[in-house]
Amino acid sequence: MYDIKEIAKKLLIRDCIELSNAIFYISEKDRPVFMLASTPYICLVANEAYEWCRKAKISLTTFESKEHLENIRAKAKLFGNDTIVSFNEQRLMIESIFRTEHAYYKKLAKPYCPDFLIDDVGTYMLNNTYIGNTIQYAYDFHLFSKPNKSIHDSGDEIKSFSSEIGSMLQEIITILSGTSYRIPQGANISQLHINRDFNFKRKFKQIDNILIFSLACRINFLLHCFKKNCPQDSMLYLRLIYITFYSSRNELQNLKIDCDHIFDGYFDRVFRNCMAHYSLYQKVADNEIKLTTTGYGVIEKFFDVDYIELVNTIESKLTLILSALEMHYKS
Template sequence: MDTYELEMIYRDCLTVLRLLKIESPANLMFLPYASLLLYESSLYLENYYNDDEIKNINNNSNINLREVRQIVKLFNDSYEKSIKSIRRSDEITHQYFSKSVFKWRRKTDYNNMGIFFNNQSKVVANSHILLSYFLKGDKITYLLMSKEMHEYGKYIGEINAALILRINNSYPVLEAFNELPVMSNNWRYFDINTQNHKFTTVSEFVVEESILFLHLLSYLNYINYELPKFVNNNSELLLRLKYLTTYYVNYSLLKFINKKRHLKQLEPFFKIETEVEKKEVFNKDFRNCMAHYSLTHNSISYINMNDINENRLFNGLIQSCFHVKDQEYLILLDNKIERLSSIISSYLEL
């Protein structure tokens, strides 16, 4: 199993290397996923090689790789903590852009959020989505945050190169994977002011809840409509990222629903409540394998002996966890993503 896991890490690192070359806003959306893949790869290799060589490369940046990796978990904290994080990001952009307008203009005559759409008019990104994870204190400026992002992108590129080199040095016979051609995207963009732009269909929403839904939709649509343009649709890497995004979008919505239930404000959100309770595509063991690279726990394989097959995704893990064929599960997961995307979109006017 070790060689299989090393090859999986090697393939993913090469894919990350290629994706980081894309000159577009897509890079901002991919940073949390790249951080997840590289953080988990470095943990696996650190344990596998039993030395500090890999561990030391994670300590060369002011921004912690593990912290940015946590973005993939979206808003799985308490409802209150998630709303507080969103409010802080909104306040910082509000302060920055309000100071940038001429004094004689109206106080609300500026925009503090940019929203990106793909060619199918799907929301796939927004400018607030990564802000809070690059803040170094309440006084940091929006401009400095952009510089931090650029430096962090260079940092994870260095980590990625070091991981590839480390595996190559010990397993030079590993298959060389050809790079796919780098593709560019053609996103459309427009600005809004979050303080005066109503972009929800539900009057009960506060501003932060509107932004929460926009964030969830951005990640879900990015992983479903945009990333497959750059990554093979049947690849293990794409399945890993699709699963984790879907799991945490569903979980974040569940937190939202529980809060509305507590406040007795659930009526407008019944269709969300119905969908988040559908968990046929989720499995605890499968989630552990998607969040980490090891396919074993305490030396016990997550894959049943009868299901091990090198021609299946993750060596037969899907069969062991869900008792269906790989392609059947991929269809189930894509259907779940489509339903979540459609439901979230129905609450937003964009």
């Protein structure tokens, strides 16, 4: 028989290490953009690790920016799944952010280009695939925004917050594993060649288009960028794509895109909670634990498939969701 708590602890330690490795594998040139896109997922893992330790009565340094941590963590669940802020409230918030960023950059450009009109958002691309955009990131970090100022003016506060997260992840790894984290050999060598694109288009004036585009960016980032910096048997990668897949159903419903068939057979709330909270208690029995499988038998318990098959299935379903989003993108 195996201790469920110890299994959850093993999963948590490995995710924290893989997350740290993913960050350091990236070249210094590409790391800032990678971090922008990764922050909601970093906050999700960091917050759940912090909460797991708290419930396990493990003493940690107090995380001073906990409110911001929880707020950005919620962004990993996408726009339609925040229990505190409704989808329509989020849509209005994004519209307000869009207008603020528009005014900021238009004012910045005016002395040099008096007739310059900003209609769009800055975008980030990897191998001709969009993986992020400036409005999405301004929304993720909006608690750091100063009144009527672009998020660009809050760089010092965001940097301080990021440092606090990094310190906390290292502390959790050290306390739970008994060994301090070390940057892996081969760090700083992943050349992703992430490009920033400022080709502005009027169609982004429709707020739902920014929502649709941002959802596609989040999915693309996980499938085409984050995956490249994870091991082939990464539960962290599965965790993030499954949470995104699960959350997408609410997004599609809010956007009035009928895709319920995509979720057949793999939309499981209990499994989602296992992925989101590292919570296995009363979800997996001791005799269902399999030490020789990726995920220690959790995947087999819920879907009767192995890790590779589940990853392939969820990736295929996310690709179908991307196609559905593209079809409903309004010109």
